[in-house]
Amino acid sequence: MPLIEMKNIKKDYFLGETVVHALRGIDLEIDSGEFIGIWGPSGSGKTTLLNLIGAIDEPTEGSLIMNGREVSRLSDNACSELRNKTVGFIFQGFNLVPVLSALENVMLPLQIKGTPMAEARTKALGRLQEVGLTGLDAHRPSKMSGGQQQRVAIARALVTTPSLVIADEPTANLDSENAHLIIDLMRALNEKDQTTFIFSTHDQRLLDRVKRLVRLEDGRIGNGGAASC
Amino acid sequence: MRNKRRSFVTLLAIGVGFAAISLFRGYTDATYNALRQTAVRGEGLAHLTVAKQGWFEKGKLDPQQYMFLEEDVQRIIKLIKEEPDVLVATPQIMIAGLVSNGTVSTIFVAQGVIPKEDKIIKGIFSSYGPIKGAALDDQKMYGVEMSRGLAEFLGLEAGKDGVAMAATLNGQMNAMDIQVIGVYETGTDMTNDKFMRVNYGFAQALYDAKMAEKVVVLLDDWRKTDSMRIRLLDKLTRAGFNCDIKTWNELSIFYSKVKAMFDSIFFFLFTIVMIIVVMSTVNTMGMAVLERTREIGTLRALGLKRRGVNLLFALEGGLLGLCGSLFGMFLHVATWAVIRIFQPTYTPPGTSISVPMVVHLVPQVMVVLMACLIVLSLMAAVIPARRAAGQKVVDALWHV
Numbered sequence: 158m159p160l161i162e163m164k165n166i167k168k169d170y171f172l173g174e175t176v177v178h179a180l181r182g183i184d185l186e187i188d189s190g191e192f193i194g195i196w197g198p199s200g201s202g203k204t205t206l207l208n209l210i211g212a213i214d215e216p217t218e219g220s221l222i223m224n225g226r227e228v229s230r231l232s233d234n235a236c237s238e239l240r241n242k243t244v245g246f247i248f249q250g251f252n253l254v255p256v257l258s259a260l261e262n263v264m265l266p267l268q269i270k271g272t273p274m275a276e277a278r279t280k281a282l283g284r285l286q287e288v289g290l291t292g293l294d295a296h297r298p299s300k301m302s303g304g305q306q307q308r309v310a311i312a313r314a315l316v317t318t319p320s321l322v323i324a325d326e327p328t329a330n331l332d333s334e335n336a337h338l339i340i341d342l343m344r345a346l347n348e349k350d351q352t353t354f355i356f357s358t359h360d361q362r363l364l365d366r367v368k369r370l371v372r373l374e375d376g377r378i379g380n381g382g383a384a385s386c
Numbered sequence: 387m388r389n390k391r392r393s394f395v396t397l398l399a400i401g402v403g404f405a406a407i408s409l410f411r412g413y414t415d416a417t418y419n420a421l422r423q424t425a426v427r428g429e430g431l432a433h434l435t436v437a438k439q440g441w442f443e444k445g446k447l448d449p450q451q452y453m454f455l456e457e458d459v460q461r462i463i464k465l466i467k468e469e470p471d472v473l474v475a476t477p478q479i480m481i482a483g484l485v486s487n488g489t490v491s492t493i494f495v496a497q498g499v500i501p502k503e504d505k506i507i508k509g510i511f512s513s514y515g516p517i518k519g520a521a522l523d524d525q526k527m528y529g530v531e532m533s534r535g536l537a538e539f540l541g542l543e544a545g546k547d548g549v550a551m552a553a554t555l556n557g558q559m560n561a562m563d564i565q566v567i568g569v570y571e572t573g574t575d576m577t578n579d580k581f582m583r584v585n586y587g588f589a590q591a592l593y594d595a596k597m598a599e600k601v602v603v604l605l606d607d608w609r610k611t612d613s614m615r616i617r618l619l620d621k622l623t624r625a626g627f628n629c630d631i632k633t634w635n636e637l638s639i640f641y642s643k644v645k646a647m648f649d650s651i652f653f654f655l656f657t658i659v660m661i662i663v664v665m666s667t668v669n670t671m672g673m674a675v676l677e678r679t680r681e682i683g684t685l686r687a688l689g690l691k692r693r694g695v696n697l698l699f700a701l702e703g704g705l706l707g708l709c710g711s712l713f714g715m716f717l718h719v720a721t722w723a724v725i726r727i728f729q730p731t732y733t734p735p736g737t738s739i740s741v742p743m744v745v746h747l748v749p750q751v752m753v754v755l756m757a758c759l760i761v762l763s764l765m766a767a768v769i770p771a772r773r774a775a776g777q778k779v780v781d782a783l784w785h786v
Contacts, residue, residue, distance in 0.1 A: 213687050213779040234691050241689020252684040252783075266688045313688075 158225060160320060160353055161187040161210055166219035168205050168376075179205040181376040182219070189320060190351035192344065194364050197373035203357035204325055206373065210355060211244050211323045212236050224320070241270050245314030247324035247356075251306040253298040253313075259285060259305075260294035263312045270317060284312035288342055304335025311342060315352065324356035328363055340366055392670050397710045399666040400759055403659035404714020409721055410655055411751045414648045416744035421645070422608060425638035427511045428573060430497060430504060432474065432602035433611045434618065435637060436462060439628040445599060450555045453479075453597040458627065462601055465625055471605050471614060476503035477598035479589045483552025485532075485564070485582065487540040494536065494550065496582035498589025500524065507604050516568030519544025527585055529567035535579030537569045544568055550584075554594035562592050571739055574640075608634075663710075663759060667703050667766035675699065675774040682774050683782030695775035696768060703767020707760035714759075715752055722747055 168180040180202045187193060187210075195203050208214035209221060212228050221228045224243065231239060245266075246252075253262045260281050267277035285294050288308040298306050307327060314322050324343070328336035340363050347354050358364060372379040425431050437445065441452040454462065459477045466475040479498040484491045501522035505512050512521065522531055530550070532542060542548055544566055551561040564584075572578045590596055605614055615631045622629045635641055675682070682695055690698075722745050731740040774782075 208780050211687070213783065237686065237689050237691045240687060246684075246687050248684070248783075252680065252687075254681055254684070265685070269685070269689045269694065 159186040160189045160191075160224065161185070162220075162222040163210075164220045164222075166206075166209060166216045166221060168202070168209065168214070169217045179376055180209075180216070183376075183378060185371065185378065187353065187355065189353055190347070191353050191355075192347045192366075192368040193353075193355045193371060194367035194369070195355065195357045195371045195373060196359065196364060197379065201373040202376040203373055205376075207323050207325050207355065207357055210321075211246060212240055241266060242317060243319050243321060245317065245319040245322040245352075247307070247310050247314050247322065247327045249326040249329045251298070251303075251310045251330075253306055253309055255298055258295050258297055259290060259301065259309045259312075262298070262309055263316050266313060266317045281312070281316055284316045285309070287315075287346070288312045289338075302335070303331050304338055307331060307335070307339050308342065311339070311346075315346060315350075318350070319352065321353045321355065324354065326358055326360075327356055328358065328360045333362075336360060336362060392673060393706065396666045396670040396706055397713055400663050400707060400710025400763065401713030401717060403663050404711050404755060404759060405717035405721065407652075407656055407659050408714060408718045408748075408752055408755055409745055410652060411755075412718065412722065412745040412748055413743075414652060415746040415748050415751075417648065418641075418645060419746070420741070420744070421638070421641045422634070423511070424573065425641045426604075426608065426634050427507060427509045429638065430478070430499065430507055430602070431634045431637050432476075432507050432604040433608055433634050434603040434605070434615055435600050435632050435634075436466070436603065436618065436622070436629050437600040437632075439630050441599060442630055442632060449599065450595070450597070453555075453595070453599050454601070456596040456598070459598045459601060461625070462622065462627060462629075465621055466601065466603055466618060469614065469617065471607070471610050472603055473606055474503050474506045474604040475601055476500050476507070477586060477601050479586060479593070479597070479599050481552055481584070481589045481592055483550060483592070485536070485540065486549045486551065487542055487546075488549065490540065491549075491551070492536070492539060493580055494582050495577075495580055496530070496550075496584045496589065498584050498586045500586045504583075507602065516544070516570045519566065519568035521568055522583055522585060523567065524585070526565070526567060527588055527591075528563055528565050529585070530564045530588070531568040531570050531583040532566050533572050533578050533581040534569050535575075536582065537566065539579060542566045550582075550592060552592050554592075555597070556594065558594070560592055560594055562588070564588075573739060660758075660762060663707075663762055664766045667706060667763045668769055670706065671699055671703055671767040672770040672773075674702070675770040679774070679777070679782050680784075682777070683779055683784075686779040687783060692775035696771045699767045699771030699774065700764050703771075704760050704764040706767075707763030708756070710763070711756040711759045715756070718752070719747070721745065 163183050163185040166180055166183040170177040170179055183206065195206060197203055209216055215229055263281035263284055264277045267280060282294060285291065288311050290305060290308055290312065293301065293305065328339055331339060343354055344366055346352055364370065426433060438452045438454055445452040463475045466472055480495065481498060482495045485494040501524050516531055517534065523529055537543060540548065546566050548564050548566065549561055550564050551559065554560045572581050605611065611633050615633060619629065619631050685695065725743055725745050730743045732743055733740045
């Protein structure tokens with residue numbers, strides 16, 4: 158059974174009286190352990206597709222099945238639980254809570270899950286070590302570089318050991334060196350834990366490292382479809 | 387809570403509001419206490435007044451019918467004094483008439499009391515005693531204490547003689563010599579130019595009646611007033627006396643009116659402060675929600691449920707309420723300490739002497755007020771929190 162199964166997914170946005178067709182019928186299956194890049198020009202629907210896969214948005218039409226569960230039929234609470242336990246998010250702007258330390262940021266998903274504090278702390282410290290941020294756990298995001306902040310975000314995305322990590326342009330705000338570090342890190346974690354990574358990107362360095370590439374054009378999977386690399 | 391200036395202003399609003407209510411309540415508590423003391427001891431009402439049934443309504447029209455005979459008075463006092471909580475039970479009689487210095491005369495109202503027992507009722511107020519001369523004396527039948535305004539009007543002072551005139555209960559005019567043995571302050575302008583205090587025996591003699599209009603009862607604790615009333619009424623009824631018993635607060639019109647006025651002001655102030663607190667908290671939390679929309683989106687993306695977001699902001703609101711209340715408590719204690727140190731005085735309207743400003747610390751009021759403000763802040767925070775939690779995750783995440 159695939160981890161994600163999308164059938165004829167459509168998504169429309171309404172800008173006043175104008176309807177914008179962001180996705181025009183996507184059929185896509187994603188298996189566990191994949192390292193997928195979604196690419197395409199601006200406005201092609203990459204972010205919309207990731208939002209739907211991450212269960213933070215609802216399709217206008219179509220069916221999205223994650224781990225055998227139809228996401229659109231889930232209640233808001235069930236969706237929240239699904240995201241907490243199954244999905245990790247890495248955002249282009251890192252989206253760390255500025256008043257919390259790196260450790261506290263990483264502990265957040267575990268605290269939401271209800272994990273005891275000591276256990277959450279241990280797991281979060283382990284993830285921070287894994288992403289190479291040992292000793293920086295007490296630092297606030299404002300005292301860290303972009304690369305370090307993104308690594309905190311990766312640690313946060315992985316701390317609940319999700320089966321799926323969604324990353325929206327994870328290297329867009331990083332310099333070349335940090336971008337390489339992040340790409341290597343994500344790839345290593347994918348290899349090590351068989352965690353599925355789905356990300357949107359324009360970054361050729363990242364595209365060169367993907368196992369599978371999905372090209373979006375005008376809200377559809379473009380010519381060549383989902384190519385394996 | 388992250389916008390320090392805005393949080394500070396909200397804390398200030400809650401704190402000052404708390405202090406305003408709490409200080410006013412502390413002031414009214416002290417005022418009620420002082421008014422109670424004034425009514426019970428200053429006015430000599432004691433805690434309970436026992437009179438023949440109908441006296442309070444019709445006694446002035448037909449005093450003879452509604453006054454106790456002397457032998458009944460003694461029996462009633464004996465029955466009342468059997469109660470262990472009773473400190474004093476003493477007869478009183480109010481007389482009214484004309485008082486003269488030999489040249490001019492004016493009206494007077496006098497309270498006829500047994501000086502030895504009246505002194506116990508007066509308690510600490512007896513130390514304020516006559517401002518000139520001596521207090522009433524059981525041995526000086528014709529000695530009177532005269533209010534300052536009355537004494538000034540008649541040009542009388544301690545040691546000077548005068549004449550008191552009144553109609554007896556039978557309607558005959560009666561006149562008796564008096565000697566002013568003391569001049570005192572009644573405490574209010576309304577009574578300071580007409581009141582006198584005389585011996586109980588003198589009052590009976592002027593009215594030519596061996597009767598008393600009431601027996602006043604002083605208890606060891608004012609909180610026992612209501613229960614004692616019920617007990618005494620039952621006891622006296624069973625002994626064959628048809629009595630009415632009124633409490634000090636029923637008889638002290640001044641106390642009731644002042645209390646009603648202060649209670650209205652308190653309610654008004656309380657309402658205004660609560661509105662300010664709610665509006666400040668709603669504004670602070672509303673702005674916080676607006677500023678932290680992306681953060682809320684991130685937390686929701688990480689799996690926080692809507693009720694989690696509600697709880698988060700409600701707790702922040704509650705925390706604002708708690709900190710604001712603690713700040714207000716500090717303001718109250720600081721003001722209370724300043725008042726204790728400097729002991730300012732003021733002259734309330736209608737009184738002839740200045741009184742010290744007293745503000746009580748009333749812990750029960752503070753606790754209730756704190757609970758009110760916390761709950762109110764918490765609820766005020768829920769309004770914007772619900773708005774925040776109701777947003778679609780994706781909209782919150784990309785909010786600019």
